[in-house]
Amino acid sequence: MAISELELPSDVVAHSLPGPEQLAQALADRVAGALQYAIANHDRASLVVSGGRSPIAFLEALSVRDLPWAKVQVSLADERWVEPADPESNEGLLRRHLLQNAAADAQLVGLYQAAQTLEQAAERASEKLAGFARPIDVLVLGMGSDGHTASLFPNSPLLAKGLDENGTDFCLPMLAPVSPEQRISMTYPLLASARVQCLAIQGSAKLETLRQAMRLEPSQMPIRAFLHSPLEIYWCP
Numbered sequence: 104m105a106i107s108e109l110e111l112p113s114d115v116v117a118h119s120l121p122g123p124e125q126l127a128q129a130l131a132d133r134v135a136g137a138l139q140y141a142i143a144n145h146d147r148a149s150l151v152v153s154g155g156r157s158p159i160a161f162l163e164a165l166s167v168r169d170l171p172w173a174k175v176q177v178s179l180a181d182e183r184w185v186e187p188a189d190p191e192s193n194e195g196l197l198r199r200h201l202l203q204n205a206a207a208d209a210q211l212v213g214l215y216q217a218a219q220t221l222e223q224a225a226e227r228a229s230e231k232l233a234g235f236a237r238p239i240d241v242l243v244l245g246m247g248s249d250g251h252t253a254s255l256f257p258n259s260p261l262l263a264k265g266l267d268e269n270g271t272d273f274c275l276p277m278l279a280p281v282s283p284e285q286r287i288s289m290t291y292p293l294l295a296s297a298r299v300q301c302l303a304i305q306g307s308a309k310l311e312t313l314r315q316a317m318r319l320e321p322s323q324m325p326i327r328a329f330l331h332s333p334l335e336i337y338w339c340p
């Protein structure tokens with residue numbers, strides 16, 4: 104299936120790249136340009152990226168872009184509730200692959216919080232995000248093959264609250280069907296407030312997930328909530 108065969112809304116821009124390296128470079132160009140624009144207009148910029156396995160090449164490509172990185176705040180769409188030194192930590196991923204080279208000066212606002220319970224940790228993450236520049240200038244989402252994005256997982260107990268467009272929480276506790284199960288996710292209204300919204304995905308299986316999502320409700324496949332303008336999709340086989 105080609106991305107052009109998806110029944111996406113006509114205002115969703117879809118970029119089909121030949122391979123992972125081209126995708127990483129094209130997305131890094133787009134994100135760096137949008138951060139530069141934000142800095143030129145507001146003298147600062149905010150960037151929210153995703154974790155998981157896919158974004159490493161993009162994060163490394165972005166890390167060498169020539170920007171006044173000290174003016175850029177960086178956070179995560181979601182976090183696994185493990186310490187940053189844990190190999191599963193999304194913050195750890197950012198420290199290893201983005202916060203280096205030119206981007207070493209960026210200011211990281213991580214979501215991981217030590218606490219007695221996941222609920223307390225998510226509440227503390229929300230409080231910490233009060234200091235994060237909003238609206239978010241640039242958001243880069245990923246997507247799992249079950250249609251989750253950030254850590255908005257189908258069947259997670261608080262999913263309806265996380266997708267509520269009138270919700271006021273910045274972060275909520277979420278449960279994933281795979282380890283590490285305990286997650287902290289930015290909520291839909293915070294993520295969807297981003298000025299520039301990109302979704303980076305690779306492989307035909309994820310195109311099939313998107314095709315299904317177009318026919319389902321956000322409660323069944325949370326990525327559905329984002330499949331409208333201003334979303335820009337970056338895909339490669």
Ligand SMILES: O=C1O[C@H](COP(=O)(O)O)[C@@H](O)[C@H](O)[C@H]1O
Nearest residue numbers: 153154155156157245246247253
């Ligand atoms: O668990 C997660 O999964 C999604 C997709 O990850 P990938 O490994 O398929 O790239 C990711 O967007 C999210 O941030 C992450 O915590």
